[in-house]
Amino acid sequence: MKATLIISVYKDVSALDAVLRSVALQKETDFEVIISQDCDDPCFDELIQKFSKNISITHLQQPDQGFLKTKMLNKAIRASKSERLIFIDGDCVLHPRFVKEYVRYIQPGRFCISRRVNLDAETSRKIRSGEKTVPGYIEMIKNKSTSVEESFPLWSLLQRKIVPLLGCNMGWHKSDLIKINGFDETYVTPGFGEDTDIEFRARKAGMVPFSTRYKTIQYHLFHERPNREELVKVSKELFAERKTREDFRCQFGLETLEN
Structure with a gap:
């Protein structure tokens, strides 16, 4: 098996339906899907059963006890x-070459960083309803989606800048994640932390960032965003404290480490 696609979800059924439809169209077929649901609600059961006929899907859940992504x-x-x-x-729909490109670029010692197109409300409505699976360029521009340039592969020839890691579109070699003890489970507020922290620790461990922008293309479905300013502040304060530590491994991650 060439890759594992890990999809973080909560309870947005129409979004996951759209994502799995795009997964079913991937040019690369030798991969598994893990649906990582941060609650134990049965809202996805019927949907997963439908797509499991053609896609290898593992569904993981845990009790709904807050933001424990x-x-x-x-x-x-x-x-x-x-x-x-x-x-x-x-809530991120995939270009048909998405998995194929990640299989091409993921390797030990480096982590892949990419971005996403932010779809407008109307284009998102059509995708959620099943009218289409992947948006077209003209439609996105006409409906005023943002960051549409992220879906233009030729931009990779012009843009070489490494941007910060984004948790919704990243690729890792498992051995590297094991080395740094995975994600820090002490981040329990949304909006900031889990991706920023793991990038910092990976760099500290000697791993290098590698841009797959304009190649690993995804389209973020529109939804209203709550005000998370106070929650983000909590996570930023935690990250500031974590940065002072010498070890690149987190204490509470894939395994619990001694202080």
């Missing part, structure tokens, strides 16, 4: 059967 991500890493791990969110 990093804990679920570590569970997904442990359950994965591949060395190439691809992480996305459950």
Whole structure:
């Protein structure tokens, strides 16, 4: 098996339906899917049963006890059967070459960083309803989607800048995640932390960032965003404290370490 696609979800059924439809169209077929659900709600059961007929899907859950995404991500890493791990969110639709490109670029010692197109409300509505699976360029521009350039592969010839890691579109070699003890489970507020922290620790461990922008293309479905300013502040304060530590491994991750 060439890769494991880990999809972080909560309860957005129409979004995951759209994502799995795009997964079913991938040019690369030798990969598994792990749906990492940060609650134990049965809302996805019927959907997963439908897609499991043609896609290898493992569904992981845990009790709904707050924002424990990093804990679920570590569970997904442990359950994965591949060395190439691809992480996305459950509201990010994939270009047909998405997995194929990650298989091409993920390797030990480096982590892959990419971005996403932010779809407008109307294009997102059509995808959620099943009218289409992947948006077209003209439609996105006409409907005023943002960051549409992220879907133009030729931009990779012009843009060489390494941007910060984004948790909804990143690729890792499992051995590297094991080395740094996976995701830090002490980040329990949304909006900031789990991706910033793991990038910092990976760099500290000697791993290098590698841009797959304009190649590993995904489209983020529109949804209203809550105000998370105070929650982000909590995570930033935690990250500032974590940066002062010498060890690149987190204490609470894939395994619990001694202080």
